[in-house]
Amino acid sequence: MTEKKDNLKREKWSKFCPKCGKQTDEFFESMCKDCFKQGITLLVPERLVSVSVCPHCGGFFKGKERTSIEPAVETAVRKAIRKKYGPETPVEIAGLRVELAENKRSAHVSITVKAEISGVEIEETGEFTAALKRAICERCSRIAGGYYAAIVQIRAEVRIPTDEELALAENIAHASLGESDFVSKEQMLKEGLDIYVSSAEYGRRISRTRAWSRAAPTGGRFRR
Numbered sequence: 001m002t003e004k005k006d007n008l009k010r011e012k013w014s015k016f017c018p019k020c021g022k023q024t025d026e027f028f029e030s031m032c033k034d035c036f037k038q039g040i041t042l043l044v045p046e047r048l049v050s051v052s053v054c055p056h057c058g059g060f061f062k063g064k065e066r067t068s069i070e071p072a073v074e075t076a077v078r079k080a081i082r083k084k085y086g087p088e089t090p091v092e093i094a095g096l097r098v099e100l101a102e103n104k105r106s107a108h109v110s111i112t113v114k115a116e117i118s119g120v121e122i123e124e125t126g127e128f129t130a131a132l133k134r135a136i137c138e139r140c141s142r143i144a145g146g147y148y149a150a151i152v153q154i155r156a157e158v159r160i161p162t163d164e165e166l167a168l169a170e171n172i173a174h175a176s177l178g179e180s181d182f183v184s185k186e187q188m189l190k191e192g193l194d195i196y197v198s199s200a201e202y203g204r205r206i207s208r209t210r211a212w213s214r215a216a217p218t219g220g221r222f223r224r
């Protein structure tokens with residue numbers, strides 16, 4: 001009976017953190033909370049960002065996708081933490097500042113991130129410089145190569161379009177530009193104007209635009 005009591009007593013008093021020796025009742029992966037927290041690194045800066053910058057248009061890209069540096073950093077941080085600590089790990093970006101170097105070859109990133117790991121909230125602040133690769137984007141390399149996917153033919157019925165109508169056509173083409181669209185060439189012909197465009201979808205957008213209805217006799221015909 002006495003022996004049992006002693007054992008219970010010893011057990012109650014022998015809960016120590018094996019790492020720092022501190023007495024504790026709360027264990028996280030068999031360590032005290034402080035030691036557990038110390039063992040966690042949320043930010044691994046060198047693997048954070050892989051963004052390229054196009055020297056022609058100055059756009060930022062993640063693969064072929066146009067992006068900006070902030071969301072690319074956020075996504076990379078979330079991904080890295082969840083890869084290390086599980087896909088359901090709650091992650092919050094509590095602060096993010098990005099300063100782009102003047103030559104656009106690197107960006108200085110200051111970030112504060114919070115994550116909950118094994119029920120413990122961890123907050124970490126880090127700073128690092130991310131190198132930005134220089135790569136001509138798909139759009140710019142296509143422009144340089146004179147690429148086009150469709151021709152929008154600006155014609156009037158039984159007459160030649162007026163200068164105003166052609167100017168309107170150019171305005172419409174310009175106003176319909178999406179982020180990755182471009183006009184590769186405009187060719188004046190005696191019967192009208194041919195606009196060479198980067199995608200069939202963009203060409204269709206130009207021909208369908210409602211502004212044509214105001215320019216009564218002129219229309220954009222679309223040819224792939």
Ligand SMILES: [Zn+2]
Nearest residue numbers: 017020032035
């Ligand atoms: Zn400890």
Ligand SMILES: [Zn+2]
Nearest residue numbers: 054057137140
């Ligand atoms: Zn570009």
